[in-house]
Amino acid sequence: MPTPNQPRTLTTVATLAKELELEFKGEGTQQIKSVSNFSSATKTDLCFLRSSRYINQLKQSHCSAAIVPLDFNEVIPGKTLLYSANPDLSFVEVIKYLKLYKGNSASGIHSSAIISPTAKLGENVTIGALSVIGERVVLGDNVRIGTACIIEDDVTVGANSTFLSNVTICFDVKIGNEVILQPGVVLGSDGFGLVYDKGNWEKIPHLGSVIIGDRVEIGANTTVDRGALDDTIIENGVKIDNQIQVGHNVHIGENTAIAGCVGIAGSSIIGKNCKISGAVSILGHLSIADDVTVTGMSTVVKDIKEKGTYSSGTPLMENKLWHRSNVRYKSLDKLAKTVSNLEKNK
Template sequence: MTHASHHLTLADIARHLGVTFEGDAALPIRGLATLKEATSDQVAFLTNRAYLKDLATTQAAAVLLHPEHGKSCPVPKLEMENPYLGYAKLSQLFDPLPARDKAGIHPTAVVADSVTLGEGVSIQAHAVVEAGVTLGDHVVVGAGSVVGADSVIGENTRLHANVTVCHGVIIGKRVILQSGCVIGGDGFGFAHDGEGWHKIAQLGGVVLGDNVEVGSCSSIDRGALGDTLIGDDVKIDSQVQIAHNVTIGAHSALAGCVGIAGSTKVGKHCMLGGGVGLSGHLTICDGVQVTGMSLVTNSIHTPGVYSSGTGAMSNSQWRKNAVRFKQLDDIAKRLSRLEKTTRDA
């Protein structure tokens, strides 16, 4: 449940969504809630048919829904073809976080003299901003965050608490970095001499486009020579690992625990489900969706949905299948011989 720091009317809500409605235009709206929990000063939403059962009894001031469900709505309705998108837009109106931001530098923050600050920048308690950094207008550097030397951060970007942006990183406008993420750490580069490992200095950087979001405790490594590139509007969930010199095209989305090995290129409008792994030096074309827990070891050149692995089953069934899996090569050879015998007969 969410509440706005200021009161909006039903007319304000409809205007923000660009929809018409029937009802009291001056009705105050103080928040959003589910169909089941909403009260008479809150807007509810129906984006999943599983909750259609709650529509008839909702006490909401109004309901945001698809036109196909409008006739069943007992309260004023806000009809949209994509009500989930409408819900996303409304949620921004009731987000209390921006109201807590105060422009200025907290006395416990450490900010180098050579830092360039835009208007309305907020640098919060115990943050560190190193030499040569440029922060655009209305950037928020959360408590305990570190911005490394010579990095550039675009306007209206927010670093939540305890974010690390390493040296020489370029971040676009309206980017959100969730707590604990590390942008520009060293890539996993080592050379082996037969006995031990020798570290390869990572000389590249990281470039994040506009409107990117990176989830908590995710890592985007700097390039070994060139930069690791994340395109505009890419959404990255928590606990994702992106290795050095990876490129991710605009508008792609990566769910939790995705791992991408070095120098792989992911196209635009791709979606990688939770736990997906991509091997290194691959090319994934635009418009590819890889379902959860899949391992991709070869490049993909045709758009579509790809999967690997098997879903969960009873242990007894899995044990039987595991035995058969070991027999596949022998079965394939026997089948090949049988086919040849049949052709020769």
Template sequence: MKTISLAELAQRIGATLQGDGEQQINGVAGIPEADAEKVTFLNDKKYAKQLASCQAAAVILKPEFAELYQGSCLLADNPYLAYALAAQVLDTTPNIANGIASDAFIHESAQIDPTANIASGATVCAGAVVGAGSQIASGAYIGENTEVGKGCKIYANATLYHNCQLGDDCIIHSGAVIGSDGFGFANDKGQWVKIPQVGRVVIEDNVEIGSNTSIDRGTIKDTLIRQGVKIDNLVHIAHNVEVDENTAIAGGVIMAGSTYIGKRCTLAGGVALNGHIQLADDVHVTGFSMVTKSLPEAGVYSSGQPATTNKEWRRNTVKLRQVESLFDRVKELEKQLAELKTSED
């Protein structure tokens, strides 16, 4: 368990301390769960009433909310960001590998930095590179000529196929598959002929990829995941896709090939994207939307039908089935009205 004084924590997260700087802190918690050795935060004033019974050693608050808590405070313009930094400082997540295990499967031609950590049962193939301080967990697979940068974490049973490239400070969670073949086939009189996928997956620095996510290698050119991108669990990214810097993709998103996602976009859970389309920078798509064409301007986009009662849904479905006939009837009425006006003239 890590322990740190409030004064030091304030300095490390860039907050202003109001209270006892000698108080020792060993973790973070929510407002109801926090005890006298924990830090919590308040980002929304509507939860301020919870502070009356809060037992935390300190609360991270906006400066204008300082009077809401009688105990020690850490004042920050963005309390949620300050909380994230505090959680990093106090993080107790164990290393996934320590040193290089004697029973790891490492090809003699692989280049392993002396400070890298490779667990028992991990596989590093011929020509692969593992950078300084990176951790490769048990069961992880690093394919031929694949490069893993510095300070990366590859969790258990994650797979990086051959000729892929991973930048510095990346996290690949368990079950993720990087560099599997894209869905490429040519049709020969009803028979599907496989097209070898010879591109790579190139992932830049500070990217995190969730568990059981799959990113296909390019057909000819590379699939590209730019720096700072965050990808949740169970996401599918097809061949030749490019996801630009600092975009965040939530769980269950699927995207077809050769799609471009701009900078700082957010795709909420379950979004589906057609292939060969482009999303501009700062596009935000809400959950379970279906994007079938390019979105050339920044903004928030939605589609789909929100859940309602079954009775209302059935009633609306009946009405929807009548749209075509209603359209035809309106067109006929418009025609009759036009004829009537002509006869009057």
């Protein structure tokens, strides 16, 4: 996430193409001020075309320029086209170049912040109103702490990390460089560890911590529990969406992306470069190989040992059909026995 700056007023298509190292066809002097979707674009907006199936929307748009795939071979009157191998990525680069992201413009340390005298703050650290920085906390250079954040004792935060409002980091958590934590994130709360004895639940003390690698982003209201004995680990480049539960002792490999409302039970291991879609449930003490995609609403009940795409969710269907299918589903065991008996009697 860029440090908030004043946005650029105007640039030209030719300048953008040079900065992004893209070829273009059309009017290079056309001025660009911002980015937009097709329906709300104005003459000074840049759009992007992910797929040719949206070409009619591009033709009808008021934008004067668009980023398109390299294999796009149509000419659209009145539109300057910039050609990219990855239009989505180029669009992000345009946003950064134009400094369109506003973010929190506050700087310095707010007078209401409470900072332990034993804390060590790097250069150019920002701490928002009502935030609390505990004993022996270490904040790297250019760290930005938002409003009402709690950083408990012995936490380490790497350089260029940004925490938005109401983030809670429990004691002894280690966080890498360039980490982004969205509002309401909690790192290092106790995991769900209990022992049942004579009609009562006894809490298991959690002695581990949470370790977050570099360039990790964690979405709003996501919780990552500390380990019972070993640490909960999230490796470099992991992207975690909103409202996700990461249980104690979970290990998530590099560059894995996890969409919203996923639940990961304790001690599961997810490999590198995985894609976990929304509302997936992952049972505890499982292992998922590298380069695995799990589609939405699936429930992972056993180890996944080979890379590939896996599904278990039930697709939506018309209600009456679903009821009929459910009745048939309940009859599958009886049907299987009938088929087995028929085969035996051949």
